[in-house]
Amino acid sequence: MSLFLRQLGLAGGLLLSTAVAAQAQPSTYPRNGVYDQRPGLYAFTHATIFTDYKTRLTDATLVIRDGRVEAVGTGVKIPAGAVVTDLKGRYIYPGFVDLYASYGLPEVKAPERQGRRSGPQFESQKAGAYDWNQAIHPETSAAELFKVNDDQADAYRRLGFGAVLTQQADGIARGTAALVTLNTNRKEQEVVLADRAAAAFSFDKGTSTQDYPSSLMGSIALLRQTYLDADWNQRNPAKEQNLSxxxxxxxxxxxxxxxxxxxxSALRADKVGDEFGVQYILKGRGDEYQRLSDVQATKAPLIVSLNFPDAYNVDDLYDASRISLEELKHWEMAPANAAMLAKAGVPFALSAADLKDKKKFLPNLRKAIQYGLTEEQALRALTATPAELLQLQNQVGSLKAGMVANFLVCSNRLFADDNVLLDNWVQGQRYQLSTVPSDYRGVYTLKIGSQPELKMLVAGKPDAPEMRLVLAPKDTVRGALSVNGELATIVYNPTPKTKGAAVRLSGFYTPETRLFQGDGQLADATSVKWSAQRQEEATRAARRDSIKAPEPVQIGQALFPFVAFGRAQVPQQETVLIKNATVWTSEAAGKLENTDVLLQNGKIQKIGKNLSVPSGGRSIDGTGKHLTPGIIDEHSHLAISEGVNEGTQAVTSEVRIGDVVDAEDVDVYRDLAGGVVAAQLLHGSANPIGGQSALIKMRWGMTAEQMKIEGAPGFIKFALGENVKQSNWGEMNVLRFPQTRMGVEQVFVDAFTRAKEYEQEWKAWNKLGKGKQKKGEAPRRDLELEALVEILNQQRFITCHSYVQSEINMLLNVADRMGFKVNTLTHILEGYKVADKMKAHGVNASTFSDWWAYKNEVRDAIPYNAAIMHDAGLNVAINSDDAEMSRRLNQEAAKTVKYGGLSEEEALKLVTINPAKMLHLDKNMGSIKEGKDADVVLWTDHPLSIYAHPERTFVDGRQMFDVESDARMRQEVEKERLRIVQKMLDAKKAGAPTQGATAKANKHFHCDTMGEDKELDN
Incomplete structure (x- = not known):
């Protein structure tokens, strides 16, 4: 049979399969016309078959029937009536499975609000007995919305996928995802393999037009409360018919x-899952390598995107300077993410998610392999792992009897550079992706008539072969080889210098025997027979010779955190003796001259003179320098992710700043450079009762959870004034209660009345004892009220944003009436007017040094405020409420020496021991005392001087900042930037796509910051 006929027969058989599969119909669906239901029986022989990611069969046979695998192996008997296709030299692999897609689902579009300047929406507008919040819609079923889509399916099939998990990516609780095949010749009911294959979640409220939640911490709180409400609803189905x-x-x-x-956020989600006994499968953004050990510790499987960033266009110096080090390093390291996860033993599935251009998937996959991912790991992540994560490994992910007949036919090894995906069979349906010319490359033995044998090399690309003849060890001539269908032609000159005396050979190529043969004519017109037989072993050698070995990929190292001034390792605790310094203790001992302080095991071990350095320790000369306790900022909004205010409701005590601590905010490092060792991260002032605080130490390089102070008491933010009654929010914000200062008072009264009732309800339940408690009758847990009950029981403490005397009096009266204490009044710029009442209540004062006249309610502010309150016997602190001012709190405290005449030691206490007392941390922090945490700062000069700056800042005995390391890191940052920029320039020169440079702003939050980028008037 000629090559042409053989090809026609192969194509005809495959085309026949298309017609047969298209005619198959499920029995429950009638057909208008005659029925022609065939079994779809095919046998693929002599192929190299990977039945799964690690099992390879050579010269094997695959039999499929009616869209399922019937048999696979090396000794398989071909059933009678099967359409047989010889795939000698071809490879068969299981079809890929993508766990994150929206294939076949309607586009997610947010409904338009009424008019451009519509007011807030407090309640759900979804009709029916569903959840109170539109972002919670687990009733959404992808299978019910799914519709076969030819164009979308074709795009996925060309990447090698045979099945995808499709979900409507909208909202926090998104509903169920469906596993569907990419067969577009069958109806929806036939391609859905599992209608409820997984449940989907996120922290993104999606298209919900409801105001709550407006922040990341609000989304987390809503999800947490939903779990609790679902538990209660399951116990009490008769009390509320909530379909969601x-x-x-x-x-x-x-x-x-x-x-x-x-x-x-991967770590945040896992923390929520741990709280409710759920192990999430985390679909990330490809930056997991930046916190590899922490991601590994979650034990969460991942869905890993291959959406690598393009190089930046860095030709222009000014543009290049706008790109952060984080962005530069991520471009370089992102392709290594999968390999690093695999090396760490983290299970993951690869996905085409997030790729705007799906055609980049396969090139990016090969790039990931180039960066260290093995071919076996890649195949596993595309087949077996996604199937196992869905617990559907009996359906997809491998080729075994009874499984769905999803498989790929390839021209070569799947991940070889020159491999071509020929066919993608989905449920026994063939989809031809491309054709590839026969690969003629190799080393041949060329026989021409009676002449001595020659060695013929064919290299180059499969579709553009290049030919050379070896006449002698160091003597070769080039020729031309062309193959068109079954016909082949070779033309060459017998010697390198011969002209006008070409040898011409014509004939045909037989792929089964890898033989060229035919008739030829020599330069002297002699007719000859010729043949060229390819040598298999030599072929591989020729391919190695024809392909330049790629240079090993070199990338930088991860930093902790993954930003400028991050380090390869977090500083370790040291034994350090600081000698002969002026020590400001912030204790009764006062200021000690020429004194030594020993830091050991994270604690202040000894204070004295002429101390010796313990073995293994080091000494720092403090002569002429000043050692103080680390500064504590009682009121800060740095290191908070995606919103400091959940201002959509009057009471949001359920939200927690601790859920959204940003361990990568460079302001943490800047605070260390200003001598700050700890801070209270407060919710904003958008509502009377805001969210719970986070108390952190500036442990730069550690995770958000590790930055939190162990055993710290709970705090919460309250607020008074213009912000909470929305007088400065604009004309559309006139609906949320309260709108007046009188209304603010009633919010407090109502909230604590409900909290007391809630507490009594639980007390009554617990009093019954286990013997009398009836199943399902336990009260509903309410996280909002639980936080208020903690306040009533002095387990959580209030920091209240306050300005005006009348409101301060109101809150203290409400507190006395309702039976709770106000721990701290922050800002408190009219505190000098009510200092006596504050002292009677036992409240602390955390104020600004000299802010005044920046809005109406601070027109009576005076710079003597802190000193007056101090002299009245109050515990007073100076705070920042500003990431920039936080670095100069020593100078802010120094102003009280001028404005009020405080002593230098008392002034320093305003930012050390006093805020520690306010935050109930003074047992371990805030002063230099034996046994306390080794949180100290060595200053170059008097700590209240504007000329002083920290030389070294220690947190828990770790040197988290020092001027020498800072200078070195600045040089390293510039060196690293230059190295990657040069690499980007080379990438652009080599033809890599580029993107424009955009500056990534470091957002600073304040009390009145709404959302992430919109701020209320001060």
Whole structure:
């Protein structure tokens, strides 16, 4: 049979399969016309078959029937009636599975609000017995919305996918995802393999037009409360027919997929999952390598995107300077993410998610392999792992009897550079992706008539072969080889210098025997027979010779945190003796001259003179320098992710700043450079009762959880004034209660009245004892009220944003009436007017040094405020409420020496021991005393001087900042930037796509910051 006929027969058989599969119909669906239901029986022989990611069969046979695998192996008997296709020299692999897609689902579009300047929306506008919040809609079913889409399916099939998990990526609780095949010749009911394959979640409220939540911490709080409400609803089905919560409970046993924005939110999601006994499958953004050990510790499987950033266009110096080090390093290191995860033993599935251009998937996959991912690991992540994560490994992910007939036919090894995906079979349906010319490359033995044998090399690309003849060890001539269908032609000159005396050979190529043969004519017109037989072993050698070995990929190292001034390792605790310094103790001992302080095991071990350095320790000469306790900022908004205010409701005590601590905010490092060792991260002032605080130490390089102060008491933010009654929010914000200062008072009264009732309800339940408690009758847990009950029981403490005397009096009266204490009045710029009442209540004062006249309610502020309150016997602190001012709190405290005449030691206490007392941390922090935490700062000069700056800042005995390291890191940052910029220039020169440079702003939050970038008037 000629090559042409053989090719026609192969194509005809495959085309026949298309017609047969298209005619198959499920029995429950009638057909208008005659029925022609065929079994779809095919046998693929002599192929190299990977039945799974690690099992390779040579010269094997695959038999499929009616869209399922019937048999696979080396000794398989071909059933009668099967359409047989010889795939000698070809490879068969299981079809890929993508766990994150929206294939076949309607586009997610947010409904338009009424008019451009519509007011707030407090309640859900979704009709029906569903959840109170539009972002919670677990009743959404992808299978019910799914519709086969030819164009979308074709795009996925060309990447090698045979099945995808499709979900409507909208909202926090998104509903169920469906596993569907990419067969477009069958109806929806036939291609859905699992209608409830997984449940989907995120922290993104999506298209919900409801105001709550408006922040990341609000989204986390809403999800946490939803879990609790679902538990209560399951115990009390007769009390509330909530279809959303019912669906939520029905999905608990499904695989849970959580879409996160970055590696920090991956850790946040896992923490929520741990709280409710759920192990999420985390769908990340490809930056997991930046916190590899922490991601590994979650034990969460991942869905890993291959969406690598393009190089930046850095030709222009000014443009290049706008790109952060983080962005530069991520461009370089992102392709290594999968390999690093695999090396760490983290299970993951690869996905085409987040790729705007899906055609980049396969090139990026090969790039990931170039960066260290093995071919076996890649194949596993595309087949077996996604199937196992869905617990559907009996359906997809490998080729075994009874499984769905999803497989790829390849021209070569799947991940070889010159491989071509020829066919993608989905449910026994062939989709031809491309054709590839026969690969003629190799080393041949060329026989021409009776002449001595020659060695013929064919190299180059499969579709553009290049030919050379070896006449002698160091003597070769080039020729031309062309193959058109079954016909082949070779033309060459017998010697390198011969002209006008070409040898011409014509004939045909037989792929089964890898033989060229035919008739030829020599330069002297002699007719000859010729043949060229390819030598297999020599072929591989020729390919090695024809392909330049790629240079090993070199990338930089991860930093902790992954930003400028991050380090390869977090500083370790040291034994350090600081000698002969002026020590400001902030204790009764006062200021000690020429004194030594020993830091050991994270504690202040000894204070004295002429101390010796313990073995293994080091000494620092403090002569002429000043050692103080580390500064504590009682009121800060740095290191908070995606919103400092959840201002959508009057009471949001359920939200927690601790959920959204940003361990990568460079302001943490800047604070260390200003001598700050700890801070209270406060919710903003958008509502009377805001969210819970986070108390952190400036442990630069550690995770958000590790930055939190162990055993720290709970705090919460309250607020008074213009912000909470929305007088400065604009004309559309006139609906949320309260709108007056009188209304603010009633919010407090109402909230604590409800909290007391809630507490009594639980007390009554617990009093019954286990013997009398009836199943399902336990009260509903309410996180908002639980936080208020903690206040009533002095387990959580209030920091209240305050300005005006009348409101301060109001809050203290409400507190006395309702039976709770106000711990701290912050800002408190009219505190000098009510200092006596504050002392009677036992409240602390945290104020600004000299802010005044920046808005109406501070027109009576005076710079003597702090000193007056101090002299009245109050515990007073100076705070920042500003990431920039936080670095100069020593100078802010120094102003009280001028404005009020405080002593230097008392002034320093305003930012050390006094805020420690306010935050109930003074047992371990805030002063230099034996046994306390080794949080100290060595200053170059008098600590209240504007000329002083920290030379070294220690946190827990770790040297987290020093001027020498800072100078060195600045040089290293510039060196690293230059190295990567040069690499980007080379990439652009080599033809790599580029993107424009955009500056990444470091957002600073304040009390009145709404959302991430919109700020109320001060």
């Amino acid at each position: 919560l019912r669906a939520f409970n029905q999905q608990r046993q499904l695989p849970q997929i959580f879409d996160v924005r970055d590696k920090q």
